[in-house]
Amino acid sequence: MIKTIGVIGAGTMGNGIAHVSALSRFNTILHDINPEFTEKGLNTIKANLERQVKKEKILSSEMDATLQLIQTTTDFGDLKNCDLVVEAATENEDIKLEIFNKLDTICTPETILASNTSSISITKIAAATNRKHKVIGMHFMNPVPVMKLVEVVRGKETNEETTTSIVELAKEMKKIPVECNDSPGFVSNRILMPMINEAIFCLHEGVGTAEAIDTIMKLGMAHPMGPLTLADLVGLDVCLNIINVLYTDFEDEKYMPCPLLVDMVERGELGRKTGKGFYNY
Numbered sequence: 001m002i003k004t005i006g007v008i009g010a011g012t013m014g015n016g017i018a019h020v021s022a023l024s025r026f027n028t029i030l031h032d033i034n035p036e037f038t039e040k041g042l043n044t045i046k047a048n049l050e051r052q053v054k055k056e057k058i059l060s061s062e063m064d065a066t067l068q069l070i071q072t073t074t075d076f077g078d079l080k081n082c083d084l085v086v087e088a089a090t091e092n093e094d095i096k097l098e099i100f101n102k103l104d105t106i107c108t109p110e111t112i113l114a115s116n117t118s119s120i121s122i123t124k125i126a127a128a129t130n131r132k133h134k135v136i137g138m139h140f141m142n143p144v145p146v147m148k149l150v151e152v153v154r155g156k157e158t159n160e161e162t163t164t165s166i167v168e169l170a171k172e173m174k175k176i177p178v179e180c181n182d183s184p185g186f187v188s189n190r191i192l193m194p195m196i197n198e199a200i201f202c203l204h205e206g207v208g209t210a211e212a213i214d215t216i217m218k219l220g221m222a223h224p225m226g227p228l229t230l231a232d233l234v235g236l237d238v239c240l241n242i243i244n245v246l247y248t249d250f251e252d253e254k255y256m257p258c259p260l261l262v263d264m265v266e267r268g269e270l271g272r273k274t275g276k277g278f279y280n281y
Contacts, residue, residue, distance in 0.1 A: 136155065
């Protein structure tokens with residue numbers, strides 16, 4: 001039974017996962033490499049909980065109880081007795097492999113290790129451990145407190161017990177778990193990122209303005225936001241990382257990242273988080 005959940009990475013996804021974990025009454029340990037990062041993550045959680053109180057989604061007493069269940073740390077050793085650790089570090093394969101190798105040596109043999117990766121192979125991540133059957137993808141959507149989907153990704157050696165535990169946990173978090181098998185980008189980003197990349201090509205080639213492209217997709221396809229607005233929300237660096245995984249792993253030209261996307265990332269125009277992307281914020 002899962003009672004204590006560790007979350008690695010206090011950024012946008014990590015603090016969101018810690019938020020829903022503690023709100024669902026799990027003891028939650030939020031880890032990052034720097035105390036400034038964990039403090040910033042905790043402040044974000046507080047702000048988002050206050051927003052939920054104002055919208056009457058939760059009670060003020062629930063907010064207080066949630067915050068009491070969150071512990072922050074910069075010490076990997078504090079995660080050793082977690083029943084589950086969810087990694088939400090930067091989308092970099094080498095970093096993730098190092099984290100999972102370290103967790104495997106620190107955590108008890110019963111601990112399930114999950115990754116919130118958007119595209120990197122769960123099977124490859126599991127190979128960095130001696131518990132391949134207990135490694136799984138738990139891909140939350142951004143913003144985590146709002147979005148219902150959790151893409152549950154089985155590696156080649158993930159067993160049924162691990163999968164069932166994560167599916168049931170997601171339901172306890174009031175999420176909707178949907179299972180799929182390991183493949184570059186899984187289902188969500190294998191479909192989404194080529195669409196975003198193609199929208200960027202349309203802009204790059206002058207087919208339409210950013211506003212026109214987004215409006216056509218919103219009104220014509222009933223998307224809640226256009227692909228360029230969504231790219232700015234996700235982060236253009238994250239989009240590029242995912243597209244590069246698809247391009248490298250499939251070895252198919254159709255996944256080649258648009259030069260405009262590459263240029264914008266190199267200029268540091270990453271979307272909402274930097275104040276400038278396809279739009280100004």
